[in-house]
Amino acid sequence: xxxxxxxxxxxxxxxxxxxxxxxxxxxxxxxxxxxxxxxxxxxxxxxxxxxxxxxxxxxxxxxxxxxxxxxxxxxxxxxxxxxxxxxxxxxxxxxxxxxxxxxxxxxxxxxxxxxxxxxxxxxxxxxxxxxxxxxxxxxxxxxxxxxxxxxxxxxxxxxxxxxxxxxxxxxxxxxxxxxxxxxxxxxxxxxxxxxxxxxxxxxxxxxxxxxxxxxxxxxxxxxxxxxxx
Amino acid sequence: xxxxxxxxxxxxxxxxxxxxxxxxxxxxxxxxxxxxxxxxxxxxxxxxxxxxxxxxxxxxxxxxxxxxxxxxxxxxxxxxxxxxxxxxxxxxxxxxxxxxxxxxxxxxxxxxxxxxxxxxxxxxxxxxxxxxxxxxxxxxxxxxxxxxxxxxx
Numbered sequence: 418x419x420x421x422x423x424x425x426x427x428x429x430x431x432x433x434x435x436x437x438x439x440x441x442x443x444x445x446x447x448x449x450x451x452x453x454x455x456x457x458x459x460x461x462x463x464x465x466x467x468x469x470x471x472x473x474x475x476x477x478x479x480x481x482x483x484x485x486x487x488x489x490x491x492x493x494x495x496x497x498x499x500x501x502x503x504x505x506x507x508x509x510x511x512x513x514x515x516x517x518x519x520x521x522x523x524x525x526x527x528x529x530x531x532x533x534x535x536x537x538x539x540x541x542x543x544x545x546x547x548x549x550x551x552x553x554x555x556x557x558x559x560x561x562x563x564x565x566x567x568x569x570x571x572x573x574x575x576x577x578x579x580x581x582x583x584x585x586x587x588x589x590x591x592x593x594x595x596x597x598x599x600x601x602x603x604x605x606x607x608x609x610x611x612x613x614x615x616x617x618x619x620x621x622x623x624x625x626x627x628x629x630x631x632x633x634x635x636x637x638x639x640x641x642x643x644x645x646x
Numbered sequence: 647x648x649x650x651x652x653x654x655x656x657x658x659x660x661x662x663x664x665x666x667x668x669x670x671x672x673x674x675x676x677x678x679x680x681x682x683x684x685x686x687x688x689x690x691x692x693x694x695x696x697x698x699x700x701x702x703x704x705x706x707x708x709x710x711x712x713x714x715x716x717x718x719x720x721x722x723x724x725x726x727x728x729x730x731x732x733x734x735x736x737x738x739x740x741x742x743x744x745x746x747x748x749x750x751x752x753x754x755x756x757x758x759x760x761x762x763x764x765x766x767x768x769x770x771x772x773x774x775x776x777x778x779x780x781x782x783x784x785x786x787x788x789x790x791x792x793x794x795x796x797x798x799x
Contacts, residue, residue: 453789455782458700543689543796544788545696545781560799567798 427514428602429482431627435474436599439530442467443577450570457546461537465638468534471527472634473627480630482621484513490520497521513606519583526576529569536566538641549642674732681727682738684720691716692784695769699778707772714762714769714777717784721762725755739797751795758787 428436442463449456449463478487492500497517504518515523538550540563551559587593598604672680691713697703698710730745732738744751765780 451793452786454784454786455699455778457785542789543792544785545693546700546785564799 424603424605425513426602426621427484427598427604429485429621429627430602430624431473431477431481431631432485433599433602435470435477439467439470442470443573447570447574453542453544457542461546461548464534464537465642467530468538468641469631469635469638471530471534472637473631474527476630476634477627480622481627483619484515487520487524490515490517491524492517492520513604522576522580522583526573526580529573529576532569533566533573536562536569539563540566549644674729674735675737677727677729677732678735678738678740681724684723684727688717688720688724691720692788695765695777695781696785699774699781705774710777711766711769711772714766718762718766721755721759725752739799741795741797744795751791754787754791754794758784758791761787 446460446463446467449460477485483489500512500517538548539554539559541547541551541556541559542563543560547559554562584595587595593604595604694703695710695713695717698705728740728744728751732740733742733745761780761783765777765784768776768780771777
């Protein structure tokens, strides 16, 4: 192994679990949403889980580990543009966590997921199933939100496609194995010094904190869905 | 045959012919209203079965059997209202594709009619698992056709 390459931990367990659980849930939601019938009952449960995951991820973006924090990966327009220009040149990107473009993609995807889960709560399919908050709005409003639910799903597909394409670009062109990193949490960096400069004072927050935050998010979702008050 | 009887028969024949012609000339707007009414009632009787198989409403076997029986008949009603003459009616969510892909449309509603009949049979049988399975198949048919032939708003 090239001694200049050093293995560095980037993604904590909560981020990795969040990512892959979301992938599985979105696959199931896609299938059940297209099929209809009795699968729709589970479509709703999977949707609640996605909502809880997104709320958790937003909280983790403020309270979590260094590379999970929005403040760590959200760059201004100047830096984002500079990074995009540099991307065309050869060699690795020299960013340990989310690069500026990837960071904005995280925010856009989270926003789109929030819209998707949020509109789903009020949606109806004009057949036999309604979101848990359908009763709170008029049929016309629910129809409009159901339309957004369908439209925004196509946006999500485009975003997921862009995300996968960008990862493939890094794997094939930049020779950075981002897929393995999302499993192991570790990346091999050929310039650890440059990366350290991009993320000073790396700190990992205990996964138990993450579990607590996720349970909190889940409790919020259950309150929204069940409306005991 | 006396004159009276001949006259009556003639009047009857003219009346019948006239009423057939009237039926053939139902206004497109009326056809749309009629098929929408049938669809609306399908929803009325299908919905509670859904609420019961999903556990949102207490199970009532008599209501399930009655509703499924109504649905079996209602399932057959909308389709002759989808005449090409209605393609220009504004107040409808029916996509014009219905009149371009009539064979596909027909095969879809026939599948739906068949599954609605199966649901009615299951509902009379009373086995909740069988009813739920049959309910799911009908729901899929609704959705498949809506996805292809109903405008999303």
